[in-house]
Amino acid sequence: MRDADPDSPDAEHAQDAALLGAASRGDRRASRALVERELPRVLALAERMTRDRAEAQDIAQDAFLRLWGAAADWRPRARIGTWLATVTYRLALDRLRRARRWSDAEMPEIADPAPGPDAALIGRDRARAVDAAIRALPDRQRAALALVHEQGLSGRDAAATMEISEDALESLLARARRRLRQGLAGLDAPEREKIG
Amino acid sequence: MSETPMNATLSLERFAALADAYGGDVDAWPVGERDAARALLDADDRAGAILADARALDALLREAPVAAPDAALTGRVLAQAPRRVDWRDALAELLPFRAAWPAPALLSAALLAGLALGGLAPLDEFAGATEASVALGDAIAFGEDWLEETGS
Numbered sequence: 001m002r003d004a005d006p007d008s009p010d011a012e013h014a015q016d017a018a019l020l021g022a023a024s025r026g027d028r029r030a031s032r033a034l035v036e037r038e039l040p041r042v043l044a045l046a047e048r049m050t051r052d053r054a055e056a057q058d059i060a061q062d063a064f065l066r067l068w069g070a071a072a073d074w075r076p077r078a079r080i081g082t083w084l085a086t087v088t089y090r091l092a093l094d095r096l097r098r099a100r101r102w103s104d105a106e107m108p109e110i111a112d113p114a115p116g117p118d119a120a121l122i123g124r125d126r127a128r129a130v131d132a133a134i135r136a137l138p139d140r141q142r143a144a145l146a147l148v149h150e151q152g153l154s155g156r157d158a159a160a161t162m163e164i165s166e167d168a169l170e171s172l173l174a175r176a177r178r179r180l181r182q183g184l185a186g187l188d189a190p191e192r193e194k195i196g
Numbered sequence: 197m198s199e200t201p202m203n204a205t206l207s208l209e210r211f212a213a214l215a216d217a218y219g220g221d222v223d224a225w226p227v228g229e230r231d232a233a234r235a236l237l238d239a240d241d242r243a244g245a246i247l248a249d250a251r252a253l254d255a256l257l258r259e260a261p262v263a264a265p266d267a268a269l270t271g272r273v274l275a276q277a278p279r280r281v282d283w284r285d286a287l288a289e290l291l292p293f294r295a296a297w298p299a300p301a302l303l304s305a306a307l308l309a310g311l312a313l314g315g316l317a318p319l320d321e322f323a324g325a326t327e328a329s330v331a332l333g334d335a336i337a338f339g340e341d342w343l344e345e346t347g348s
Contacts, residue, residue: 026280035273039265047263057269064273071278131260149219149257155226166226173217181253 013076020080024071035064038081041151042088048146049092050101051135059095063088085151086161089143096139106175107138126187133183141176144169206232212246220251 022030042063046056066087067080096102134142140162147158148169159169211233218225222233237243265273 024278026278028274028277031274031277035270035277039270039273040262043265043269044262053263056263057265060265060269061272061276065276068277127259127261130256134257134260145257148224149254150262152224154224155218170213170217174213177216177219177253180257184256187256 010076010079012079016080017074017076020067020071020074023068024074031068034067034080038084039064041081042084045085045088045146045151046092048134048150049089049143050096055095056092059088059091062091081151082153082157085147085153086157089147089161093143102139104140105138106140129187130184133180136183137176137179141172141179144172145176145180148173204232206236208236208240208242208246211236211243215246215250219254220247220249221254222247 019030019034023034039060043056043060046059046063047053050056050059063084067084070083093102134145137145143162144158147153147161148155151158153161155166155169159166162169164172206229210229214225214229214233222230222237225233233243237247
């Protein structure tokens with residue numbers, strides 16, 4: 001889903017259209033292949049947005065219901081994954097706004113952050129620490145990070161999904177990553193040593 | 197923070213801003229700035245250090261656990277997928293006592309069910325109904341109207 005040359009045909013778009021067309025005609029193998037490929041990502045985005053497992057499952061189911069509804073008239077103008085990410089994002093945002101659980105406000109950058117997790121954390125504890133730091137991000141930063149870094153949307157597609165400019169998206173991403181870098185300062189040193 | 201025009205050289209400041217936002221994979225950066233970024237990487241060791249730093253954070257973020265769908269959710273999603281609809285099965289479901297019906301009424305019901313199932317009305321991209329369920333819904337509505345009219 002990275003930006004491709006807009007002037008060349010996208011074979012992946014055509015493959016997606018064929019798969020979805022087959023699913024729309026009741027081909028169970030095609031619908032199963034789509035679900036196996038896309039449901040994990042849809043659920044992950046919904047959970048990253050809502051931070052609620054049960055709600056994320058409802059949203060994921062709703063997103064697929066809309067995909068099945070669009071299947072018969074699908075045109076190869078977008079990847080299914082990108083389309084689903086956009087639908088999931090908007091379903092989640094709508095639900096969160098109605099429940100007043102979404103804020104567009106930005107938190108000030110942390111001048112003197114509290115100590116991050118212990119560098120000695122390993123395995124599941126380490127993963128939980130990373131997850132907790134992402135969950136603690138301001139809503140729009142968390143959404144931008146999820147769309148680009150977890151869902152793999154291009155900056156252009158993520159900005160379109162969030163209905164913001166690409167500059168605004170870059171700003172959200174940079175702030176999110178800075179906040180995470182500060183919050184996880186103790187953890188990233190081993191990784192830096194591996195790469196450096 | 198505006199995108200560098202394609203084919204222009206990239207400043208180290210802009211390179212750092214892109215790494216800050218998009219991480220350490222240049223293929224994930226805006227398409228119009230990738231070539232210039234790669235050129236800077238070849239020319240300036242500081243760009244390499246910036247990228248290594250970004251990749252370290254990328255690797256850390258990939259450690260976050262990802263929610264996996266359970267079998268129940270997968271089953272519910274698949275159950276909503278479009279199914280092949282045979283008009284004979286649909287008619288059987290609509291009209292379980294059709295053996296007692298007059299032949300003209302049966303023929304009319306079959307004809308209308310077939311027309312409904314064969315029709316391919318375009319759907320709004322965000323419509324919840326599948327093509328088959330819209331057609332079947334039309335057939336069901338016909339059946340309900342007929343039953344009401346006949347007092348059955």
